Amino acid sequence: MTHATDPALPVSTENGSLLRQDARTRRRNAAETRFKLYGVIAISIGLLMLVTLVTTIVSNGSGAFRQSFVTLDVELLESKLDKTGDRDLEQIKKVSTFGYAPLINGAFETLAAEQGVETALSAKEMGEILSKDAAAQLRDYVLANPDRIGTTAEFTFLANSRVDGYMKGRVSRDSIQNDKNISVEQLDFVDQLVNLGLIEKKFNPAFILGADASDQRPEAAGFGVSMIGSLFMMLVVLVLSLPIGVAASIYLEEFAPKTWWTDVIEVNISNLAAVPSIVFGILGLAVFINTMHLPMSAPLVGGMVLTLMTLPTIIISTRAALKAVPPSIRDAALGIGASRMQSVFHHVLPLAAPGILTGTIIGLAQALGETAPLLLIGMVGFVASNAPDGIVAGLLDPNSAMPAQIYEWAKRADPAFYERAWGGIIILLVFLVAMNTIAVILRRRFERRW
Amino acid sequence: MNDMSRLAGSAIDVETPKILARNVNVFYGDTHAIRDVNVDIANNTVTAFIGPSGCGKSTFLRCLNRMNDTIDSCRVTGSMRLDGEDIYDKRVDPVQLRAKVGMVFQKPNPFPKSIFDNVAYGPKIHGLARSKSDLEEIVERALRRGALWDEVKDRLHAPGTGLSGGQQQRLCIARAVATEPEVLLMDEPCSALDPIATAQVEELIDELRRNFSVVIVTHSMQQAARVSQNTAFFHLGQLVEFGETGQIFTNPEDPRTESYITGRIG
Numbered sequence: 001m002t003h004a005t006d007p008a009l010p011v012s013t014e015n016g017s018l019l020r021q022d023a024r025t026r027r028r029n030a031a032e033t034r035f036k037l038y039g040v041i042a043i044s045i046g047l048l049m050l051v052t053l054v055t056t057i058v059s060n061g062s063g064a065f066r067q068s069f070v071t072l073d074v075e076l077l078e079s080k081l082d083k084t085g086d087r088d089l090e091q092i093k094k095v096s097t098f099g100y101a102p103l104i105n106g107a108f109e110t111l112a113a114e115q116g117v118e119t120a121l122s123a124k125e126m127g128e129i130l131s132k133d134a135a136a137q138l139r140d141y142v143l144a145n146p147d148r149i150g151t152t153a154e155f156t157f158l159a160n161s162r163v164d165g166y167m168k169g170r171v172s173r174d175s176i177q178n179d180k181n182i183s184v185e186q187l188d189f190v191d192q193l194v195n196l197g198l199i200e201k202k203f204n205p206a207f208i209l210g211a212d213a214s215d216q217r218p219e220a221a222g223f224g225v226s227m228i229g230s231l232f233m234m235l236v237v238l239v240l241s242l243p244i245g246v247a248a249s250i251y252l253e254e255f256a257p258k259t260w261w262t263d264v265i266e267v268n269i270s271n272l273a274a275v276p277s278i279v280f281g282i283l284g285l286a287v288f289i290n291t292m293h294l295p296m297s298a299p300l301v302g303g304m305v306l307t308l309m310t311l312p313t314i315i316i317s318t319r320a321a322l323k324a325v326p327p328s329i330r331d332a333a334l335g336i337g338a339s340r341m342q343s344v345f346h347h348v349l350p351l352a353a354p355g356i357l358t359g360t361i362i363g364l365a366q367a368l369g370e371t372a373p374l375l376l377i378g379m380v381g382f383v384a385s386n387a388p389d390g391i392v393a394g395l396l397d398p399n400s401a402m403p404a405q406i407y408e409w410a411k412r413a414d415p416a417f418y419e420r421a422w423g424g425i426i427i428l429l430v431f432l433v434a435m436n437t438i439a440v441i442l443r444r445r446f447e448r449r450w
Numbered sequence: 451m452n453d454m455s456r457l458a459g460s461a462i463d464v465e466t467p468k469i470l471a472r473n474v475n476v477f478y479g480d481t482h483a484i485r486d487v488n489v490d491i492a493n494n495t496v497t498a499f500i501g502p503s504g505c506g507k508s509t510f511l512r513c514l515n516r517m518n519d520t521i522d523s524c525r526v527t528g529s530m531r532l533d534g535e536d537i538y539d540k541r542v543d544p545v546q547l548r549a550k551v552g553m554v555f556q557k558p559n560p561f562p563k564s565i566f567d568n569v570a571y572g573p574k575i576h577g578l579a580r581s582k583s584d585l586e587e588i589v590e591r592a593l594r595r596g597a598l599w600d601e602v603k604d605r606l607h608a609p610g611t612g613l614s615g616g617q618q619q620r621l622c623i624a625r626a627v628a629t630e631p632e633v634l635l636m637d638e639p640c641s642a643l644d645p646i647a648t649a650q651v652e653e654l655i656d657e658l659r660r661n662f663s664v665v666i667v668t669h670s671m672q673q674a675a676r677v678s679q680n681t682a683f684f685h686l687g688q689l690v691e692f693g694e695t696g697q698i699f700t701n702p703e704d705p706r707t708e709s710y711i712t713g714r715i716g
Contacts, residue, residue, distance in 0.1 A: 331517070331555055
């Protein structure tokens with residue numbers, strides 16, 4: 001203590017002063033500052049990319065959730081729909097959608113006359129601004145309410161995709177010069193209807209809940225059925241890969257003798273995780289469809305193929321989670337006379353569970369976003385056209401999956417499908433983000449410290 | 451007749467050792483870790499294994515309840531008898547053996563469960579409790595034997611990992627005695643504890659001697675001298691000297707033992 005209070009202690013700078021940095025220190029500090037800067041730059045670039053990606057997706061895809069609808073009063077003429085007049089459903093059913101089209105055209109004619117809309121269009125041309133789905137919608141309504149025949153009812157029909165594009169600014173009078181599906185006069189007519197408040201853009205739940213539609217009717221295409229397809233596939237993946245993967249990992253990690261044979265298996269599992277997914281697709285085609293004769297395009301087969309793909313991921317993460325459990329816990333259990341299986345199932349597995357769950361959810365998320373293997377088993381194409389009826393049908397009926405549906409839409413010629421592809425990506429990303437969030441929450445919640 | 455045989459049995463117990471090890475050799479792959487060790491573990495005594503690091507005392511301890519079975523490359527030869535039965539016989543189930551020969555480890559390793567569940571786990575898997583109240587009684591007795599009851603009786607459902615290091619180690623001892631073993635193996639039970647906790651555990655070991663045979667591996671010669679009645683000195687995989695603790699520490703026969711306890715080797 002005497003030194004500290006001694007004011008006369010002389011300052012010696014012979015060996016350099018502590019208050020001044022020497023050249024080496026300065027270089028070292030400069031290098032550290034530079035390195036930190038590189039890190040900040042790298043992260044900024046990453047963030048910028050992410051922001052660009054999200055904005056692009058949202059700006060391109062948000063349009064898919066809103067659709068242009070036309071409000072129209074249609075007179076359900078008895079003379080066209082029920083010639084006998086006895087409301088016999090079998091007779092009414094004989095009238096095809098072609099029989100309904102004139103009613104819609106007539107409704108437009110009436111509308112134009114009543115509201116004083118000036119147009120040179122024929123009734124048929126006016127009717128063309130509606131979706132080709134409109135007649136089917138009308139027919140469904142009549143078959144459900146045959147007693148309404150003879151009255152006039154108000155309907156909200158989907159507008160044709162060109163009209164919808166015009167409403168959203170995708171289609172202009174210049175861009176349709178060579179378009180046979182729509183004319184400038186029809187757009188003028190649309191403008192007048194907009195002024196009358198008969199065409200407006202609304203949130204379209206059918207995009208999220210509905211089925212895919214044919215090439216001619218992009219405005220009617222929905223994502224819902226392919227979501228169901230994905231759901232059934234994920235069920236299959238979960239039911240198959242979780243027990244198989246966890247059981248395999250427990251055996252390899254806790255029971256299997258460490259011989260060259262288990263080493264070979266271990267190396268192979270790691271390699272399988274890196275195998276391109278299309279290889280699993282062709283394997284599924286050869287084994288499940290050509291050899292086992294399971295149905296084409298079925299979510300069951302898709303789920304089985306994705307199980308093959310997910311298993312290595314689950315096994316690797318489960319083994320890592322088991323390895324992370326301290327050996328002292330196993331010793332403790334064995335030391336008081338627990339069998340190996342008791343030590344694993346009573347102590348090791350509960351501690352590894354958060355890691356296993358996280359790995360499984362990430363594996364599932366990976367499988368959810370996979371398209372390539374589905375190409376080979378026939379799940380890409382115009383397949384998601386009907387919602388399955390029941391669980392068995394859900395597993396065995398032809399269906400698509402979310403990423404496959406997006407790919408299918410992006411592939412089609414009509415730009416209206418392009419917008420829907422982006423919309424589908426938004427939904428898919430919402431699912432993926434939700435799954436990863438659940439994984440993070442589970443890990444946080446159940447992680448134990450020792 | 452029954453009483454007679456029981457009397458005869460207890461008479462033999464005093465004479466014959468609890469565990470008798472003869473010509474024990476242990477190999478890890480090609481490494482010869484233990485060479486020709488002969489040790490007798492007596493009933494109701496504390497036997498201490500001392501020796502420098504890597505001398506094989508822990509290895510030998512782990513052979514006594516076949517914990518080495520979990521290591522694939524480990525091979526044990528020779529004869530090791532518990533109450534006259536060879537514990538390395540093919541018919542012996544190591545799980546049954548470990549219920550008779552309990553173990554406490556170097557680092558306190560309570561399960562990440564409640565204090566109650568930690569102690570109750572052994573009796574549960576061995577079917578020692580017939581009812582819930584039975585189990586509660588067993589847990590209380592074990593915690594009292596582990597000198598922990600008074601400290602934890604109000605928070606039996608708090609996690610065992612939340613206790614202090616010394617308490618955790620006493621919890622592990624309570625957990626080990628809850629299955630009513632006949633022999634208790636302790637592998638450096640105090641090396642992770644502070645002096646106060648060490649003193650408590652040592653006191654406990656002396657208490658435990660009344661009901662169990664205790665075998666303790668320790669690096670502290672003072673500890674060996676304090677708690678044990680018999681001491682075995684291991685060096686380079688060989689048993690150099692085995693005898694009464696007093697004699698080993700005051701009048702060792704082998705010069706290597708003398709060098710070690712006086713601090714010249716090890």
